[in-house]
Amino acid sequence: MRIYNTLTAEKEDFVPLNKDRVNMYVCGVTVYDSCHIGHARSAIVFDVIQRYLRYRGFKVTFVRNFTDIDDKIINRAKKEGIPWNEVARKYTEEFYSDMDSLGVARADIEPKATEHIKEIIEIVTGLIDKGYAYERDGSVYFEVNKFPDYGKLSKRDKEDMMAGARVEVNERKKDPMDFALWKASKEGEPFWESPWGKGRPGWHIECTAMSIKHLAESFDIHGGGADLIFPHHENEIAQSEAFTGKPFVRYWMHNGFITIDKEKMSKSLGNFFTIKEVLERYDPEVVRFFILSTHYRSPIEFSDEQLKEAEVSIDRYYTTLTRIAEFLSMTHSLENNPPIPPLEKGGKGGFEKAFENTVNSFREKFQTAMDDDFNTALGVGHIFELIREANKYLDSKPSGQKAKELVSKTMELLKEAGSVLNIFRKTPDEWQTALMRTKKIPLTETDMLNRIKAREEARQKKDWAAADTIRKELDEKGIILEDKKDGTGWKIKAG
RNA sequence: GGCGGCGUACCCAAGUGGCUAAGGGGGAGGUCUGCAAAACCUUUAUGCAGCGGUUCAAAUCCGCUCGCCGCCUCCA
Numbered sequence: 001m002r003i004y005n006t007l008t009a010e011k012e013d014f015v016p017l018n019k020d021r022v023n024m025y026v027c028g029v030t031v032y033d034s035c036h037i038g039h040a041r042s043a044i045v046f047d048v049i050q051r052y053l054r055y056r057g058f059k060v061t062f063v064r065n066f067t068d069i070d071d072k073i074i075n076r077a078k079k080e081g082i083p084w085n086e087v088a089r090k091y092t093e094e095f096y097s098d099m100d101s102l103g104v105a106r107a108d109i110e111p112k113a114t115e116h117i118k119e120i121i122e123i124v125t126g127l128i129d130k131g132y133a134y135e136r137d138g139s140v141y142f143e144v145n146k147f148p149d150y151g152k153l154s155k156r157d158k159e160d161m162m163a164g165a166r167v168e169v170n171e172r173k174k175d176p177m178d179f180a181l182w183k184a185s186k187e188g189e190p191f192w193e194s195p196w197g198k199g200r201p202g203w204h205i206e207c208t209a210m211s212i213k214h215l216a217e218s219f220d221i222h223g224g225g226a227d228l229i230f231p232h233h234e235n236e237i238a239q240s241e242a243f244t245g246k247p248f249v250r251y252w253m254h255n256g257f258i259t260i261d262k263e264k265m266s267k268s269l270g271n272f273f274t275i276k277e278v279l280e281r282y283d284p285e286v287v288r289f290f291i292l293s294t295h296y297r298s299p300i301e302f303s304d305e306q307l308k309e310a311e312v313s314i315d316r317y318y319t320t321l322t323r324i325a326e327f328l329s330m331t332h333s334l335e336n337n338p339p340i341p342p343l344e345k346g347g348k349g350g351f352e353k354a355f356e357n358t359v360n361s362f363r364e365k366f367q368t369a370m371d372d373d374f375n376t377a378l379g380v381g382h383i384f385e386l387i388r389e390a391n392k393y394l395d396s397k398p399s400g401q402k403a404k405e406l407v408s409k410t411m412e413l414l415k416e417a418g419s420v421l422n423i424f425r426k427t428p429d430e431w432q433t434a435l436m437r438t439k440k441i442p443l444t445e446t447d448m449l450n451r452i453k454a455r456e457e458a459r460q461k462k463d464w465a466a467a468d469t470i471r472k473e474l475d476e477k478g479i480i481l482e483d484k485k486d487g488t489g490w491k492i493k494a495g
Numbered sequence: 496g497g498c499g500g501c502g503u504a505c506c507c508a509a510g511u512g513g514c515u516a517a518g519g520g521g522g523a524g525g526u527c528u529g530c531a532a533a534a535c536c537u538u539u540a541u542g543c544a545g546c547g548g549u550u551c552a553a554a555u556c557c558g559c560u561c562g563c564c565g566c567c568u569c570c571a
Contacts, residue, residue, distance in 0.1 A: 009499090027571075028571090035571090070569095154566075156566085227569090229566075231567090254571090256565090257564095259564080264565065264570090265571095266570055293518090294509095298501080299564075312519080312520065313518095316533095319533065320534090323533085378510080378518085380508095380509090380518070381508085381509060383518085464530065467529090475531095480532055482533060
Protein backbone atom coordinates (compact mmCIF):
# COMPACT_ATOMS: atom_id res chain seq x y z
CA MET A 1 0.00 0.00 0.00
CA ARG A 2 1.29 3.42 -0.89
CA ILE A 3 0.44 6.75 0.68
CA TYR A 4 1.38 10.24 -0.42
CA ASN A 5 3.21 11.87 2.45
CA THR A 6 3.09 15.65 2.58
CA LEU A 7 6.27 15.62 4.67
CA THR A 8 8.38 13.98 1.95
CA ALA A 9 6.22 15.14 -0.95
CA GLU A 10 6.10 11.68 -2.45
CA LYS A 11 4.21 8.44 -2.37
CA GLU A 12 5.76 6.01 0.08
CA ASP A 13 5.14 2.39 0.98
CA PHE A 14 2.91 2.29 3.97
CA VAL A 15 4.55 0.51 6.89
CA PRO A 16 2.88 1.05 10.26
CA LEU A 17 5.14 1.52 13.27
CA ASN A 18 3.62 -1.52 14.88
CA LYS A 19 2.90 -4.39 12.44
CA ASP A 20 -0.79 -4.42 11.65
CA ARG A 21 -1.80 -1.66 14.03
CA VAL A 22 -2.51 1.77 12.64
CA ASN A 23 -2.81 4.82 14.81
CA MET A 24 -4.36 7.75 13.01
CA TYR A 25 -5.36 11.21 14.08
CA VAL A 26 -7.43 13.56 11.97
CA CYS A 27 -8.11 17.17 12.79
CA GLY A 28 -11.81 17.60 13.30
CA VAL A 29 -13.70 20.86 13.40
CA THR A 30 -13.88 23.92 15.55
CA VAL A 31 -17.45 23.88 16.77
CA TYR A 32 -18.45 27.50 16.29
CA ASP A 33 -20.73 27.28 13.23
CA SER A 34 -22.45 24.90 10.83
CA CYS A 35 -20.22 22.70 8.72
CA HIS A 36 -20.01 23.29 5.00
CA ILE A 37 -19.40 20.86 2.21
CA GLY A 38 -15.65 21.35 2.47
CA HIS A 39 -15.73 19.95 5.99
CA ALA A 40 -17.75 17.09 4.57
CA ARG A 41 -15.02 16.31 2.09
CA SER A 42 -12.36 16.00 4.75
CA ALA A 43 -14.62 13.88 6.93
CA ILE A 44 -15.65 11.59 4.07
CA VAL A 45 -12.13 11.18 2.73
CA PHE A 46 -10.69 10.12 6.06
CA ASP A 47 -13.74 8.01 6.78
CA VAL A 48 -13.04 6.01 3.64
CA ILE A 49 -9.33 5.79 4.44
CA GLN A 50 -10.14 4.46 7.86
CA ARG A 51 -12.64 1.97 6.44
CA TYR A 52 -10.24 0.77 3.80
CA LEU A 53 -7.42 0.23 6.30
CA ARG A 54 -9.74 -1.94 8.37
CA TYR A 55 -10.96 -3.75 5.25
CA ARG A 56 -7.32 -4.55 4.53
CA GLY A 57 -6.93 -6.10 7.94
CA PHE A 58 -5.27 -3.33 9.92
CA LYS A 59 -6.32 -2.79 13.49
CA VAL A 60 -7.06 0.91 13.39
CA THR A 61 -7.35 3.34 16.25
CA PHE A 62 -8.90 6.45 14.79
CA VAL A 63 -8.92 9.70 16.74
CA ARG A 64 -10.79 12.79 15.56
CA ASN A 65 -10.88 15.78 17.84
CA PHE A 66 -13.21 18.66 18.52
CA THR A 67 -11.77 22.10 19.11
CA ASP A 68 -14.27 23.34 21.64
CA ILE A 69 -12.51 26.44 22.92
CA ASP A 70 -11.09 29.17 20.73
CA ASP A 71 -11.52 32.81 19.72
CA LYS A 72 -14.19 32.05 17.15
CA ILE A 73 -16.28 30.21 19.70
CA ILE A 74 -15.93 33.04 22.18
CA ASN A 75 -16.92 35.59 19.56
CA ARG A 76 -19.89 33.55 18.50
CA ALA A 77 -21.03 33.25 22.10
CA LYS A 78 -20.83 37.02 22.51
CA LYS A 79 -22.78 37.54 19.32
CA GLU A 80 -25.52 35.11 20.26
CA GLY A 81 -25.53 36.10 23.90
CA ILE A 82 -25.12 32.55 25.13
CA PRO A 83 -22.30 30.86 27.08
CA TRP A 84 -19.31 29.67 25.04
CA ASN A 85 -19.83 26.05 26.03
CA GLU A 86 -23.39 26.27 24.79
CA VAL A 87 -22.07 27.28 21.37
CA ALA A 88 -19.69 24.32 21.42
CA ARG A 89 -22.41 21.93 22.48
CA LYS A 90 -24.84 23.15 19.82
CA TYR A 91 -22.42 22.83 16.93
CA THR A 92 -20.99 19.55 18.14
CA GLU A 93 -24.49 18.17 18.00
CA GLU A 94 -24.98 19.61 14.54
CA PHE A 95 -21.69 18.09 13.41
CA TYR A 96 -22.85 14.67 14.55
CA SER A 97 -26.16 15.03 12.80
CA ASP A 98 -24.42 16.04 9.53
CA MET A 99 -21.89 13.24 9.74
CA ASP A 100 -24.50 10.64 10.57
CA SER A 101 -26.47 11.58 7.47
CA LEU A 102 -23.34 11.48 5.34
CA GLY A 103 -22.48 8.01 6.58
CA VAL A 104 -19.29 9.18 8.26
CA ALA A 105 -18.55 6.80 11.11
CA ARG A 106 -17.76 7.97 14.60
CA ALA A 107 -14.09 7.89 15.43
CA ASP A 108 -12.87 5.44 18.05
CA ILE A 109 -11.88 8.34 20.26
CA GLU A 110 -13.28 11.86 19.95
CA PRO A 111 -11.43 14.02 22.42
CA LYS A 112 -12.17 17.65 23.20
CA ALA A 113 -9.62 20.31 23.94
CA THR A 114 -11.30 21.42 27.15
CA GLU A 115 -11.12 17.90 28.54
CA HIS A 116 -7.32 17.91 28.24
CA ILE A 117 -6.30 21.08 30.01
CA LYS A 118 -4.18 19.13 32.49
CA GLU A 119 -2.22 17.37 29.74
CA ILE A 120 -1.84 20.62 27.82
CA ILE A 121 -0.42 22.42 30.86
CA GLU A 122 2.04 19.55 31.42
CA ILE A 123 3.33 19.82 27.88
CA VAL A 124 3.59 23.59 27.96
CA THR A 125 5.47 23.36 31.26
CA GLY A 126 7.76 20.75 29.74
CA LEU A 127 8.47 22.97 26.75
CA ILE A 128 9.39 25.88 29.02
CA ASP A 129 11.65 23.60 31.05
CA LYS A 130 13.38 22.41 27.93
CA GLY A 131 13.91 25.95 26.77
CA TYR A 132 11.58 25.85 23.75
CA ALA A 133 8.99 28.18 25.19
CA TYR A 134 8.75 31.32 27.24
CA GLU A 135 6.11 33.11 29.25
CA ARG A 136 5.10 36.75 28.75
CA ASP A 137 2.30 38.42 30.68
CA GLY A 138 0.47 35.20 31.38
CA SER A 139 0.78 33.83 27.86
CA VAL A 140 3.27 31.21 26.75
CA TYR A 141 4.87 31.20 23.31
CA PHE A 142 6.79 28.58 21.40
CA GLU A 143 10.13 29.93 20.24
CA VAL A 144 10.35 28.88 16.63
CA ASN A 145 14.05 29.70 16.30
CA LYS A 146 14.83 26.98 18.83
CA PHE A 147 13.44 24.32 16.51
CA PRO A 148 15.76 24.00 13.50
CA ASP A 149 13.38 21.73 11.54
CA TYR A 150 10.67 24.37 11.54
CA GLY A 151 9.15 24.51 8.04
CA LYS A 152 9.90 20.93 7.04
CA LEU A 153 6.25 20.07 6.47
CA SER A 154 5.16 23.19 4.62
CA LYS A 155 8.48 23.46 2.77
CA ARG A 156 9.36 26.99 3.65
CA ASP A 157 11.92 28.73 5.76
CA LYS A 158 11.56 31.62 8.11
CA GLU A 159 13.11 34.12 5.72
CA ASP A 160 10.62 33.23 3.00
CA MET A 161 7.78 33.80 5.35
CA MET A 162 9.17 37.07 6.59
CA ALA A 163 9.23 38.23 3.01
CA GLY A 164 5.49 37.72 2.89
CA ALA A 165 5.31 40.46 5.48
CA ARG A 166 1.91 39.53 6.73
CA VAL A 167 2.92 38.60 10.21
CA GLU A 168 0.89 39.01 13.32
CA VAL A 169 1.76 42.08 15.33
CA ASN A 170 2.35 41.12 18.90
CA GLU A 171 4.75 43.07 21.04
CA ARG A 172 5.11 40.28 23.53
CA LYS A 173 6.62 37.77 21.15
CA LYS A 174 10.38 37.52 20.79
CA ASP A 175 9.91 36.79 17.11
CA PRO A 176 6.84 37.32 14.95
CA MET A 177 6.90 33.65 13.96
CA ASP A 178 6.51 32.46 17.53
CA PHE A 179 3.08 31.08 18.29
CA ALA A 180 0.94 30.84 21.40
CA LEU A 181 0.86 27.64 23.42
CA TRP A 182 -1.20 29.23 26.16
CA LYS A 183 -3.19 32.44 25.98
CA ALA A 184 -3.90 34.63 28.98
CA SER A 185 -7.61 35.26 29.14
CA LYS A 186 -9.05 38.72 29.05
CA GLU A 187 -11.73 39.96 31.38
CA GLY A 188 -14.97 38.05 30.90
CA GLU A 189 -13.46 35.29 28.78
CA PRO A 190 -13.50 31.64 29.75
CA PHE A 191 -10.37 30.53 31.58
CA TRP A 192 -8.60 27.69 33.30
CA GLU A 193 -6.10 28.08 36.12
CA SER A 194 -2.50 27.51 35.14
CA PRO A 195 1.02 28.18 36.43
CA TRP A 196 0.90 31.35 34.34
CA GLY A 197 -2.42 32.56 35.63
CA LYS A 198 -5.90 32.36 34.15
CA GLY A 199 -5.93 31.40 30.51
CA ARG A 200 -6.77 28.91 27.80
CA PRO A 201 -4.87 26.69 25.38
CA GLY A 202 -3.58 27.97 22.06
CA TRP A 203 -4.95 26.34 18.95
CA HIS A 204 -2.18 23.90 18.08
CA ILE A 205 -1.28 22.48 21.45
CA GLU A 206 -4.49 20.49 21.92
CA CYS A 207 -3.67 18.17 19.03
CA THR A 208 -0.25 17.45 20.46
CA ALA A 209 -1.69 16.72 23.89
CA MET A 210 -4.57 14.59 22.65
CA SER A 211 -2.68 12.58 20.07
CA ILE A 212 0.09 11.76 22.52
CA LYS A 213 -2.40 10.81 25.19
CA HIS A 214 -4.73 8.71 23.07
CA LEU A 215 -2.26 7.29 20.56
CA ALA A 216 1.46 7.64 21.26
CA GLU A 217 4.36 10.06 21.07
CA SER A 218 4.96 8.76 17.56
CA PHE A 219 2.11 7.52 15.42
CA ASP A 220 1.32 6.52 11.87
CA ILE A 221 -1.07 8.88 10.13
CA HIS A 222 -2.09 12.44 10.79
CA GLY A 223 -4.61 13.98 8.44
CA GLY A 224 -6.65 17.06 7.73
CA GLY A 225 -7.43 19.62 5.09
CA ALA A 226 -4.55 21.04 3.07
CA ASP A 227 -5.12 24.42 4.69
CA LEU A 228 -3.93 22.97 7.99
CA ILE A 229 -0.43 22.27 6.68
CA PHE A 230 0.62 25.73 7.70
CA PRO A 231 0.65 26.84 10.38
CA HIS A 232 -1.34 24.25 12.31
CA HIS A 233 0.48 21.05 11.47
CA GLU A 234 3.86 22.72 11.16
CA ASN A 235 3.40 24.02 14.68
CA GLU A 236 2.22 20.67 15.93
CA ILE A 237 5.39 19.08 14.67
CA ALA A 238 7.54 21.72 16.30
CA GLN A 239 5.95 21.54 19.72
CA SER A 240 5.52 17.75 19.71
CA GLU A 241 9.01 16.88 18.59
CA ALA A 242 10.52 19.50 20.84
CA PHE A 243 8.63 18.01 23.74
CA THR A 244 9.20 14.29 23.12
CA GLY A 245 12.44 14.38 21.20
CA LYS A 246 10.92 11.80 18.87
CA PRO A 247 9.52 11.95 15.34
CA PHE A 248 5.87 12.93 15.73
CA VAL A 249 4.10 11.43 12.71
CA ARG A 250 5.10 9.00 9.95
CA TYR A 251 2.61 9.93 7.23
CA TRP A 252 1.02 13.32 6.87
CA MET A 253 -2.08 13.24 4.67
CA HIS A 254 -3.97 16.27 3.39
CA ASN A 255 -7.13 16.46 1.35
CA GLY A 256 -7.67 19.08 -1.35
CA PHE A 257 -10.30 21.78 -1.32
CA ILE A 258 -13.74 22.08 -2.74
CA THR A 259 -13.90 25.05 -5.06
CA ILE A 260 -16.65 27.23 -6.42
CA ASP A 261 -15.86 29.00 -9.67
CA LYS A 262 -12.31 27.67 -9.22
CA GLU A 263 -11.93 29.43 -5.89
CA LYS A 264 -11.52 27.70 -2.57
CA MET A 265 -14.78 27.36 -0.69
CA SER A 266 -14.37 29.10 2.62
CA LYS A 267 -16.16 30.87 5.37
CA SER A 268 -14.25 34.09 4.82
CA LEU A 269 -15.04 34.27 1.09
CA GLY A 270 -18.63 33.43 1.86
CA ASN A 271 -18.85 31.10 -1.14
CA PHE A 272 -19.92 28.02 0.77
CA PHE A 273 -22.87 25.68 1.02
CA THR A 274 -23.61 24.04 4.32
CA ILE A 275 -23.98 20.29 4.47
CA LYS A 276 -27.61 20.73 5.45
CA GLU A 277 -28.34 22.86 2.39
CA VAL A 278 -26.82 20.33 0.07
CA LEU A 279 -28.59 17.40 1.69
CA GLU A 280 -31.89 19.16 1.11
CA ARG A 281 -31.34 18.66 -2.60
CA TYR A 282 -29.18 15.59 -2.88
CA ASP A 283 -29.08 12.26 -1.14
CA PRO A 284 -26.03 11.69 1.10
CA GLU A 285 -24.87 8.88 -1.17
CA VAL A 286 -24.79 11.34 -4.04
CA VAL A 287 -22.60 13.68 -2.03
CA ARG A 288 -20.26 10.86 -1.03
CA PHE A 289 -20.07 9.60 -4.58
CA PHE A 290 -19.39 13.09 -5.90
CA ILE A 291 -16.51 13.53 -3.46
CA LEU A 292 -15.05 10.07 -4.02
CA SER A 293 -15.16 10.42 -7.81
CA THR A 294 -12.09 12.62 -7.62
CA HIS A 295 -8.80 11.76 -5.99
CA TYR A 296 -8.70 13.11 -2.45
CA ARG A 297 -5.74 15.43 -3.07
CA SER A 298 -7.17 17.15 -6.16
CA PRO A 299 -9.46 20.13 -6.01
CA ILE A 300 -13.13 19.44 -6.75
CA GLU A 301 -15.35 22.00 -8.35
CA PHE A 302 -18.68 22.05 -6.61
CA SER A 303 -21.64 22.44 -8.97
CA ASP A 304 -25.15 21.22 -9.57
CA GLU A 305 -24.05 19.67 -12.81
CA GLN A 306 -21.47 17.56 -11.02
CA LEU A 307 -23.86 16.46 -8.33
CA LYS A 308 -26.45 15.53 -10.92
CA GLU A 309 -23.93 13.38 -12.72
CA ALA A 310 -23.15 11.68 -9.44
CA GLU A 311 -26.86 11.09 -8.96
CA VAL A 312 -27.15 9.53 -12.41
CA SER A 313 -24.23 7.24 -11.61
CA ILE A 314 -25.74 6.06 -8.36
CA ASP A 315 -28.99 5.52 -10.20
CA ARG A 316 -27.21 3.37 -12.72
CA TYR A 317 -25.93 1.22 -9.89
CA TYR A 318 -29.39 0.74 -8.39
CA THR A 319 -30.94 0.03 -11.78
CA THR A 320 -28.40 -2.70 -12.33
CA LEU A 321 -28.91 -4.01 -8.82
CA THR A 322 -32.61 -4.35 -9.57
CA ARG A 323 -31.84 -6.34 -12.71
CA ILE A 324 -29.50 -8.55 -10.76
CA ALA A 325 -32.06 -9.17 -8.03
CA GLU A 326 -34.73 -9.97 -10.62
CA PHE A 327 -32.43 -12.39 -12.37
CA LEU A 328 -31.53 -14.15 -9.16
CA SER A 329 -35.13 -14.52 -8.04
CA MET A 330 -36.04 -15.81 -11.48
CA THR A 331 -33.31 -18.43 -11.57
CA HIS A 332 -34.31 -19.33 -8.07
CA SER A 333 -37.77 -20.32 -9.22
CA LEU A 334 -36.30 -22.26 -12.11
CA GLU A 335 -33.74 -23.93 -9.95
CA ASN A 336 -35.18 -27.38 -10.28
CA ASN A 337 -35.70 -27.12 -14.00
CA PRO A 338 -32.95 -28.28 -16.29
CA PRO A 339 -30.75 -25.41 -17.48
CA ILE A 340 -31.69 -24.05 -20.86
CA PRO A 341 -28.97 -25.06 -23.27
CA PRO A 342 -26.83 -22.16 -24.49
CA LEU A 343 -28.01 -20.50 -27.67
CA GLU A 344 -26.10 -21.35 -30.80
CA LYS A 345 -22.38 -21.42 -31.27
CA GLY A 346 -19.65 -19.70 -29.36
CA GLY A 347 -21.51 -16.41 -28.83
CA LYS A 348 -22.90 -16.96 -25.39
CA GLY A 349 -20.05 -19.10 -24.10
CA GLY A 350 -17.70 -16.27 -25.01
CA PHE A 351 -19.80 -13.79 -23.11
CA GLU A 352 -19.75 -16.00 -20.07
CA LYS A 353 -16.02 -16.45 -20.18
CA ALA A 354 -15.38 -12.73 -20.57
CA PHE A 355 -17.76 -11.92 -17.79
CA GLU A 356 -16.21 -14.51 -15.54
CA ASN A 357 -12.83 -12.86 -16.05
CA THR A 358 -14.23 -9.46 -15.19
CA VAL A 359 -15.85 -10.83 -12.06
CA ASN A 360 -12.78 -12.72 -10.95
CA SER A 361 -10.38 -9.86 -11.46
CA PHE A 362 -12.55 -7.17 -9.91
CA ARG A 363 -11.52 -7.41 -6.29
CA GLU A 364 -7.84 -7.26 -7.09
CA LYS A 365 -8.32 -4.29 -9.40
CA PHE A 366 -10.32 -2.45 -6.81
CA GLN A 367 -7.75 -3.12 -4.12
CA THR A 368 -4.87 -2.16 -6.37
CA ALA A 369 -6.57 1.16 -7.00
CA MET A 370 -7.21 1.77 -3.33
CA ASP A 371 -3.74 0.57 -2.36
CA ASP A 372 -2.32 3.33 -4.51
CA ASP A 373 -2.87 6.28 -2.21
CA PHE A 374 -6.58 5.55 -1.86
CA ASN A 375 -7.46 6.13 -5.49
CA THR A 376 -11.20 6.07 -5.06
CA ALA A 377 -11.75 7.62 -8.48
CA LEU A 378 -10.08 4.66 -10.18
CA GLY A 379 -11.90 2.27 -7.86
CA VAL A 380 -15.20 3.80 -8.88
CA GLY A 381 -14.18 3.37 -12.52
CA HIS A 382 -13.67 -0.34 -11.93
CA ILE A 383 -17.06 -0.57 -10.26
CA PHE A 384 -18.73 0.85 -13.34
CA GLU A 385 -16.79 -1.43 -15.60
CA LEU A 386 -18.17 -4.35 -13.62
CA ILE A 387 -21.65 -2.88 -13.85
CA ARG A 388 -21.41 -2.56 -17.62
CA GLU A 389 -20.17 -6.10 -18.01
CA ALA A 390 -22.89 -7.39 -15.71
CA ASN A 391 -25.55 -5.66 -17.79
CA LYS A 392 -24.06 -7.02 -20.95
CA TYR A 393 -24.06 -10.51 -19.50
CA LEU A 394 -27.65 -10.21 -18.34
CA ASP A 395 -28.61 -8.98 -21.82
CA SER A 396 -27.33 -12.28 -23.18
CA LYS A 397 -30.09 -14.04 -21.20
CA PRO A 398 -27.89 -16.48 -19.36
CA SER A 399 -29.27 -19.41 -17.42
CA GLY A 400 -28.16 -22.26 -15.25
CA GLN A 401 -26.27 -22.65 -12.00
CA LYS A 402 -23.07 -21.07 -13.31
CA ALA A 403 -24.88 -17.93 -14.37
CA LYS A 404 -26.57 -17.68 -11.03
CA GLU A 405 -23.24 -17.96 -9.27
CA LEU A 406 -21.59 -15.35 -11.43
CA VAL A 407 -24.39 -12.85 -11.04
CA SER A 408 -24.62 -13.49 -7.34
CA LYS A 409 -20.88 -13.00 -6.99
CA THR A 410 -21.19 -9.73 -8.89
CA MET A 411 -23.72 -8.48 -6.42
CA GLU A 412 -21.49 -9.41 -3.50
CA LEU A 413 -18.49 -7.68 -5.06
CA LEU A 414 -20.46 -4.50 -5.68
CA LYS A 415 -21.63 -4.48 -2.10
CA GLU A 416 -18.13 -5.20 -0.84
CA ALA A 417 -16.65 -2.26 -2.72
CA GLY A 418 -19.67 -0.17 -1.75
CA SER A 419 -19.12 -0.95 1.90
CA VAL A 420 -15.55 0.38 1.77
CA LEU A 421 -16.75 3.63 0.21
CA ASN A 422 -19.93 3.42 2.28
CA ILE A 423 -22.14 3.99 -0.73
CA PHE A 424 -24.74 1.69 -2.30
CA ARG A 425 -26.18 1.02 1.12
CA LYS A 426 -29.85 1.24 0.18
CA THR A 427 -32.27 -1.09 -1.52
CA PRO A 428 -33.40 0.08 -4.95
CA ASP A 429 -36.79 0.93 -3.44
CA GLU A 430 -35.19 3.05 -0.75
CA TRP A 431 -33.21 4.81 -3.47
CA GLN A 432 -36.42 5.69 -5.30
CA THR A 433 -37.91 7.00 -2.07
CA ALA A 434 -34.80 9.06 -1.50
CA LEU A 435 -35.11 10.54 -4.99
CA MET A 436 -38.75 11.39 -4.40
CA ARG A 437 -37.68 13.35 -1.35
CA THR A 438 -34.73 15.25 -2.82
CA LYS A 439 -36.47 15.90 -6.13
CA LYS A 440 -39.63 16.96 -4.37
CA ILE A 441 -41.90 14.98 -6.68
CA PRO A 442 -45.32 16.67 -6.63
CA LEU A 443 -47.24 13.40 -6.62
CA THR A 444 -47.93 10.66 -4.14
CA GLU A 445 -47.19 7.08 -4.99
CA THR A 446 -50.92 6.34 -4.97
CA ASP A 447 -51.61 9.13 -7.48
CA MET A 448 -48.86 7.78 -9.62
CA LEU A 449 -50.17 4.21 -9.54
CA ASN A 450 -53.62 5.47 -10.49
CA ARG A 451 -52.24 7.26 -13.52
CA ILE A 452 -50.30 4.15 -14.47
CA LYS A 453 -53.46 2.10 -14.17
CA ALA A 454 -55.35 4.52 -16.40
CA ARG A 455 -52.58 4.26 -18.94
CA GLU A 456 -52.65 0.47 -18.78
CA GLU A 457 -56.33 0.57 -19.66
CA ALA A 458 -55.64 2.86 -22.59
CA ARG A 459 -52.88 0.55 -23.76
CA GLN A 460 -55.17 -2.47 -23.61
CA LYS A 461 -57.48 -0.62 -25.96
CA LYS A 462 -54.45 0.25 -28.04
CA ASP A 463 -55.28 3.88 -27.51
CA TRP A 464 -51.64 4.88 -27.87
CA ALA A 465 -52.34 8.58 -27.96
CA ALA A 466 -54.02 8.50 -24.54
CA ALA A 467 -51.28 6.26 -23.15
CA ASP A 468 -48.56 8.57 -24.39
CA THR A 469 -50.31 11.59 -22.94
CA ILE A 470 -50.13 10.03 -19.51
CA ARG A 471 -46.52 9.04 -20.04
CA LYS A 472 -45.71 12.60 -20.98
CA GLU A 473 -47.63 14.01 -18.06
CA LEU A 474 -45.70 11.88 -15.58
CA ASP A 475 -42.44 12.55 -17.35
CA GLU A 476 -42.93 16.26 -16.79
CA LYS A 477 -43.23 15.54 -13.10
CA GLY A 478 -39.96 13.66 -13.14
CA ILE A 479 -41.32 10.14 -13.37
CA ILE A 480 -40.26 7.66 -16.00
CA LEU A 481 -42.39 4.68 -16.96
CA GLU A 482 -40.96 1.39 -18.05
CA ASP A 483 -43.18 -1.10 -19.84
CA LYS A 484 -42.17 -4.65 -19.17
CA LYS A 485 -43.72 -8.01 -19.88
CA ASP A 486 -45.30 -8.28 -16.48
CA GLY A 487 -46.57 -4.70 -16.21
CA THR A 488 -45.45 -1.12 -16.07
CA GLY A 489 -42.81 -0.01 -13.61
CA TRP A 490 -41.90 3.52 -12.64
CA LYS A 491 -38.85 5.31 -11.48
CA ILE A 492 -37.78 8.80 -10.61
CA LYS A 493 -35.72 10.49 -13.25
CA ALA A 494 -32.20 10.97 -11.88
CA GLY A 495 -29.93 13.89 -12.71
C1' G B 496 7.83 38.71 -3.36
C1' G B 497 8.64 33.33 -1.48
C1' C B 498 6.89 28.26 -1.70
C1' G B 499 3.65 24.56 -3.88
C1' G B 500 0.06 22.52 -7.20
C1' C B 501 -2.77 22.07 -11.60
C1' G B 502 -3.76 22.34 -17.21
C1' U B 503 -6.00 14.84 -20.42
C1' A B 504 -12.18 14.62 -25.61
C1' C B 505 -18.11 18.79 -25.59
C1' C B 506 -18.20 18.32 -19.71
C1' C B 507 -16.34 15.62 -15.28
C1' A B 508 -12.20 12.43 -14.37
C1' A B 509 -8.22 8.10 -13.81
C1' G B 510 -3.54 7.40 -15.79
C1' U B 511 3.32 9.95 -13.46
C1' G B 512 8.44 5.96 -18.84
C1' G B 513 6.69 0.95 -22.68
C1' C B 514 0.20 -3.43 -24.49
C1' U B 515 -5.27 -0.31 -28.62
C1' A B 516 -4.90 6.92 -23.15
C1' A B 517 -9.79 3.78 -17.42
C1' G B 518 -14.71 5.16 -15.96
C1' G B 519 -19.08 8.48 -15.92
C1' G B 520 -22.09 12.31 -18.33
C1' G B 521 -23.45 14.51 -23.05
C1' G B 522 -23.82 14.14 -28.68
C1' A B 523 -24.54 11.00 -33.22
C1' G B 524 -26.01 6.22 -35.28
C1' G B 525 -27.97 1.27 -34.18
C1' U B 526 -30.38 -3.26 -31.46
C1' C B 527 -34.83 -3.85 -28.38
C1' U B 528 -40.00 -1.39 -27.94
C1' G B 529 -46.91 0.09 -30.24
C1' C B 530 -43.95 4.51 -28.88
C1' A B 531 -40.66 4.90 -24.94
C1' A B 532 -37.44 3.79 -20.76
C1' A B 533 -33.58 0.75 -19.15
C1' A B 534 -29.70 -2.10 -21.12
C1' C B 535 -26.24 -3.21 -24.85
C1' C B 536 -23.32 -2.13 -29.48
C1' U B 537 -20.73 1.45 -32.77
C1' U B 538 -18.90 6.28 -32.81
C1' U B 539 -17.03 11.03 -30.41
C1' A B 540 -8.39 12.56 -27.94
C1' U B 541 -2.81 9.38 -33.94
C1' G B 542 -3.30 12.74 -29.00
C1' C B 543 -2.67 14.62 -23.21
C1' A B 544 -1.89 23.81 -22.55
C1' G B 545 2.35 25.48 -26.06
C1' C B 546 7.49 25.10 -27.55
C1' G B 547 12.11 22.75 -27.02
C1' G B 548 15.15 18.70 -24.76
C1' U B 549 16.60 13.70 -22.46
C1' U B 550 15.47 8.48 -24.00
C1' C B 551 15.23 2.76 -28.16
C1' A B 552 10.51 4.61 -25.89
C1' A B 553 7.06 10.45 -22.55
C1' A B 554 0.59 12.61 -21.17
C1' U B 555 4.23 10.69 -17.72
C1' C B 556 11.35 13.00 -16.75
C1' C B 557 14.02 18.09 -17.62
C1' G B 558 13.86 23.41 -19.30
C1' C B 559 11.24 27.64 -20.95
C1' U B 560 6.47 30.09 -22.10
C1' C B 561 1.19 30.82 -21.37
C1' G B 562 -3.19 30.14 -18.29
C1' C B 563 -5.59 28.85 -13.59
C1' C B 564 -5.40 27.87 -8.38
C1' G B 565 -3.57 27.24 -3.33
C1' C B 566 -0.42 28.45 1.02
C1' C B 567 2.55 32.38 3.30
C1' U B 568 -3.56 35.40 8.31
C1' C B 569 -8.49 32.03 10.89
C1' C B 570 -9.81 28.19 7.51
C1' A B 571 -11.40 20.98 6.04
